[in-house]
Amino acid sequence: MRFAKYHGTGNDFLMVEDLDDRIHLPSALIEAACDRHRGIGADGMIRIVRGSEPDVDFMMDYANANGEVAEMCGNGIRCLAKLVYERGLTTSEVIEVQTLAGRKRLVLDARDGRVRSVTVDMGVPSLARADIGLAGDPGATFVGERMEALGRSYEATAVSMGNPHCVLFLNPGDDLGAFDVRAVGSHIEHLPAFANRTNVEFVVVADGHIRLRVWERGSGETMACGTGACAALVASSLTGRCGREAEVEFPGGVLRVGWREDDHVFLTGPAVHVFDGELTEDWMRSVLAGAAR
Numbered sequence: 685m686r687f688a689k690y691h692g693t694g695n696d697f698l699m700v701e702d703l704d705d706r707i708h709l710p711s712a713l714i715e716a717a718c719d720r721h722r723g724i725g726a727d728g729m730i731r732i733v734r735g736s737e738p739d740v741d742f743m744m745d746y747a748n749a750n751g752e753v754a755e756m757c758g759n760g761i762r763c764l765a766k767l768v769y770e771r772g773l774t775t776s777e778v779i780e781v782q783t784l785a786g787r788k789r790l791v792l793d794a795r796d797g798r799v800r801s802v803t804v805d806m807g808v809p810s811l812a813r814a815d816i817g818l819a820g821d822p823g824a825t826f827v828g829e830r831m832e833a834l835g836r837s838y839e840a841t842a843v844s845m846g847n848p849h850c851v852l853f854l855n856p857g858d859d860l861g862a863f864d865v866r867a868v869g870s871h872i873e874h875l876p877a878f879a880n881r882t883n884v885e886f887v888v889v890a891d892g893h894i895r896l897r898v899w900e901r902g903s904g905e906t907m908a909c910g911t912g913a914c915a916a917l918v919a920s921s922l923t924g925r926c927g928r929e930a931e932v933e934f935p936g937g938v939l940r941v942g943w944r945e946d947d948h949v950f951l952t953g954p955a956v957h958v959f960d961g962e963l964t965e966d967w968m969r970s971v972l973a974g975a976a977r
Contacts, residue, residue, distance in 0.1 A: 685968065687717075688767060689726065689958040692759030694907025694936020696958070698726045699767055703734040711751025712975035713968060718749040724961065727903045730760050732768065735782060741774055743782040748902030756785035756846040758910015758939075758951050762802040765790045766955040769799050785846020803952040806911070809918045809943075810844040817848050817879035828923050833868050841919035845949070848882040848901075849915035853889070853923070860888050860895055869899025883909065885916045889925040894932045907936030914949045917941040 685707070688699045698717055700707065709731060718726045731745040744764055746757050761781060768774050769792055777792040789805040814822035831840035831852065838852040850872055854860065869884040884899040896916050898909040913932040920926045921943060929942040939953040 685963045686960065687724075687963060688960045689724065690763035690767065690955055691936075691958060692762050692908065692910065692955045693934055693939060693953055695759040695909060696726045696907075697757075697760050697763055698724060698729045699763060700729065700731045701767075701771075701773075702731050703773070705733045705736075707731065709745075709747070710972060710975070711747065713751075713971055714747045715749065715751040716971040717963065718751075727900065727906045728754070728757060728760060730757070730764060732764055735780070737782065739780055740782045740787065741776070741779045742768060746783070748900065749904070750902040752902045753784070754847060754902065756783050756788075756806075756911055758804060758806060758845075758912075758914065759908055759953070759955075760910070761788060761790065761804055762910070762951075762953060762955040765792055765802045766799040766957065769794060770797065770957070783846070799955060801952055801954050803950055804910070806845055806914050806949040806951050808947045809914065809949055811842070811922075812844075813842070815844040816842045817882070818842050819877040819879070827919075831872075833871050836868075839923070841922060842882075843915040843918050845911040845914045845918075847911055848878060848880060849885060849912060849919075850878070850882045851885045851887055851916055851919035853887050853919075853925070856888060856890050858888060860886065860897060863897065865897050865899050865905050869905065873899060873901050883912055883915075885909075885912050885919075887916050887920065889920050892926045892930055894920055894926065894930050896932065896934060898934070908934035908939065910939065910951050910953070913939045913941050914951055918943055918949065 714729045717723045733743040791803045793800045811825040826842040841851045843849045872884045881901045887896040898912040942950045
């Protein structure tokens, strides 16, 4: 099975073309392929299928590095756009992609046959506990509330960008680079209050500029997260830390996020093709045989 590796601001993915929807990717195979020591290494795997609904160009089937299906991936969908355009699967610079979080419109900045950046209409964020999978009154919100985790209290805001996010605000003087993202992120991800677990963002805002690290549900800490950038911007704007547009800086690079007056959030950033490869039949058989034992 052939694949391509791409990344968006350091958030990396294995991409599989399956336009006719013929390939089944078992979770054990995805997890093994994404393993950074015994496999190829990636934060997740994306299967690209031809759209089956009117006006839908492609479908994105996304799973995190642990093999679990996830609703949406803002960095991954930009990588999908670069792949389908540069490989001639579409000639349009505006494409519609179906995800488990709904249909997304992507606008490509393409020059000389190469995609420089992609802007994604990420849709309307939701603050309702029911949409986040957060315990409590389904119609209530969790904005600027206190959250206790491993002996420390944080101001937190929960946001759904089609997938759940818990945004924690650190103090401006905190050393973001030294913060124990693994311990606190894993703890919050698995809190019983989050029915479907959650992604966790650790955010510092200064002069309207957002810096953060992210703990992704099912993948651990990643170099960047597109939906996390959107959630961080929405949470920062709601709590008066910045306006409705900002640069969002991750360890892996900078994304641009705008929360427009129609409530749609737009995400702009790059995508990079790293290399192509092939998973051998023997390796895949050995992985699946091991999973069966």
